Amino acid sequence: MPELPEVETIRRQLEPDLVGRKLEAVEVLDAYFSKPSTAAAFERAAAGREVLDVGRRGKYLMLELDDGNSVVIHLRMTGSLVLREPDGSANPGDPRVSPNSSPQAVDTSQAGPSADPAVDSGERHLRARFLLDDGGELRFSDPRRFGRGFVAGPDELDAYFGSRLGIEPLSPEFTVEAMAAMTAGRTGPLKSFLLNQKGVAGVGNIYADEALFRAGLHPLSPGGSMRDEHHRALRDGVVESLERGLDLGGASIDDYRDARGESGAMQNEFLVHRREGEGCPRCGETIVRIVVGGRSTYFCPGCQKRLRKRPRRRAR
DNA sequence: CGCGCAACCTGTCTGC
DNA sequence: TGCAGACAGGTTGCGC
Secondary structure, three states: OOOHHHHHHHHHHHHHHHOOOEEEEEEEOOHHHHOOOOHHHHHHHHOOOEEEEEEEEOOEEEEEEOOOOEEEEEOOOOOEEEEEOOOOOOOOOOOOOOOOOOOOOOOOOOOOOOOOHHHOOOOOOEEEEEEEOOOOEEEEEOOOOOOEEEEEOHHHHHHHHHHHOOEOOOOOOOOHHHHHHHHOOOOOEHHHHHHOOOOEOOOOHHHHHHHHHHHOOOOOOEHHHOOHHHHHHHHHHHHHHHHHHHHOOOOOOOOOOOOOOOOOOHHHHOOOOOOOOOEOOOOOOEOEEEEEOOEEEEEOOOOOOOOOOOOOOOOO
């Protein structure tokens, strides 16, 4: 699923092609996408504007516009943002489409619900499209319709992110001290802490498992049970797993594709995630799967021992 | 406020 | 072969 490394991979790919481009037309095909705002309001706010920059905060992607507003997009679990080049080619996974087929060629007026399944990949789940002034097109697709987009001004954006996102884990602010402060006194499991975006922004189910393994920490250990060495280990584990994911262009378990429609390679190098029953890469013990906070969680019982309650200083 | 959990969605996999 | 049910997980909202 798209977590920080996947969203950042997309951001890096979009930036050179989107900055300086004008959004000639914006079309919301699924009203769910722009909820709670209407499709028309979203289109009106974005259309005609030039893209000055492409940013990211946690798992959110932002197209910063020339009027000070930003188009904010969250892919949630199955969303994808694919850029079609001006020459119409792009999409490497679609040899059926002839190079000069009109973009308006799809006639939906007659098509029943079970229309030609061969035309599906990308078309059926297309939720919004941004036509660029160089002939290119940015397409947001999402089979499960969880992904969302909205347009907001700077103050609105600060308030929005401020109330739901914590520290950027690849920034200098993500220190050992910050980790200690965030987890102090917490009784919930470390896995849940990592998934909560108000602490560390951008970590999801995959990188949480990988980070805890790198840190040698049990996913069920309470946040407040960590001591100094653990704070450092977890901070480093988060950073290392995210950077590894970035180096490999993200993880493609099933739906994730980058802005060129291609898969990442991180899924081939998972240390524990989705590796139930296999041997631990460090000690060889069998990796197990448990459920924490309703999420599948994978870890090595040999390397990731549960922390005892924080040792109380003995009286006298 | 912290914590746990259901709900939001739909495609895919599993078991009978 | 077909179909019901489980499962996937980022975020929100509700109850305790």
